[in-house]
Amino acid sequence: MLMCRDLAVIASDYIDGQLPAFQKMSVKMHLLMCRDCRTFIGNLRASTELMVASSAGKTDEDLIRKIDERVREALANGKSTENGDPE
Numbered sequence: 001m002l003m004c005r006d007l008a009v010i011a012s013d014y015i016d017g018q019l020p021a022f023q024k025m026s027v028k029m030h031l032l033m034c035r036d037c038r039t040f041i042g043n044l045r046a047s048t049e050l051m052v053a054s055s056a057g058k059t060d061e062d063l064i065r066k067i068d069e070r071v072r073e074a075l076a077n078g079k080s081t082e083n084g085d086p087e
């Protein structure tokens, strides 16, 4: 069973399409159940696209900062709602 922290580790590979099929499957299963990780992946994908755009010379610093904040929020939420660790 994939946990939120596992997903965070492989998230960028997932977005890049670099994961083996079975791992991709467990990410998708997790995303179906976990809203925080859906948000996280969505934000990560947005910032990945932004990085591609910025390397093409189209950068909006305000937008970068907003996305950065959202990613951080999503990460914080993921931690607080994760129920795998009784802490």
Ligand SMILES: [Zn+2]
Pocket (backbone or CB within 6 Å): 003, 004, 007, 030, 034, 035, 036, 037, 078
């Ligand atoms: Zn999750």
